[in-house]
Amino acid sequence: MIAPESLAAKLGNRPRLDRQSAGGLVADYVRELIFDGDLESGDRVPQQQIAEALGVSRIPVREGIVALEREGLVTVEPHRGAFVNRFDGETIADHFELFGLIHGFAARRAAERASPEDVSNLEELAGEIGKARQSDQMLRAVSQFRDELVRVGGSARLNGLMRSMGGIVPGNFFKAIPGAMPIAREGFAKALDAIRAGDGDRADRACVEMMRAHANNVIAAQSKRKAAKK
Numbered sequence: 001m002i003a004p005e006s007l008a009a010k011l012g013n014r015p016r017l018d019r020q021s022a023g024g025l026v027a028d029y030v031r032e033l034i035f036d037g038d039l040e041s042g043d044r045v046p047q048q049q050i051a052e053a054l055g056v057s058r059i060p061v062r063e064g065i066v067a068l069e070r071e072g073l074v075t076v077e078p079h080r081g082a083f084v085n086r087f088d089g090e091t092i093a094d095h096f097e098l099f100g101l102i103h104g105f106a107a108r109r110a111a112e113r114a115s116p117e118d119v120s121n122l123e124e125l126a127g128e129i130g131k132a133r134q135s136d137q138m139l140r141a142v143s144q145f146r147d148e149l150v151r152v153g154g155s156a157r158l159n160g161l162m163r164s165m166g167g168i169v170p171g172n173f174f175k176a177i178p179g180a181m182p183i184a185r186e187g188f189a190k191a192l193d194a195i196r197a198g199d200g201d202r203a204d205r206a207c208v209e210m211m212r213a214h215a216n217n218v219i220a221a222q223s224k225r226k227a228a229k230k
């Protein structure tokens with residue numbers, strides 16, 4: 001477990017948080033501590049220390065912890081606090097395998113149900129993914145494509161599932177993970193080509209393969225970040 005003085009030093013350099021989004025930003029900071037290995041499996045999340053270091057009350061810290069528990073990163077034990085769940089290469093691979101299955105299901109549904117107008121909309125959004133060169137542009141373009149994919153597939157529940165699983169990497173995924181942008185361009189292009197052809201199997205497979213490639217990159221990036229601290 002990270003020493004209290006080390007955590008204080010790490011968090012002491014953080015900017016103070018905007019009250020409106022403090023809970024979400026607290027969650028992202030804790031994700032970073034977990035991803036970088038500063039908080040390891042079984043460690044207790046030091047909520048008071050985080051609140052003091054970030055200049056917020058315990059309320060947004062608790063809100064952040066609730067979000068992290070929904071994502072499966074921590075477990076809250078009554079009267080004891082929040083504890084970090086297992087987080088290693090296998091955990092990351094499992095996460096992206098499930099994420100790929102959800103995307104694949106949405107793509108399969110879209111291939112079966114898309115109208116010519118739906119396909120045109122997806123093509124336009126895929127074009128934005130192809131043109132994006134900055135991480136914030138890519139994040140926005142991918143989010144819009146996913147939203148349209150879910151809409152075309154006709155399952156609002158999928159949108160909730162996707163959003164609940166999106167936080168394993170802190171911050172902007174495409175900024176944090178080297179090589180993520182070309183993987184997304186290729187993967188969504190393949191999925192769109194299959195949707196255009198009405199081939200649900202191929203659309204599903206393209207999404208699963210894309211998420212497996214992302215998993216390999218995330219595992220490599222996490223290992224590199226942890227090694228840099230030693």
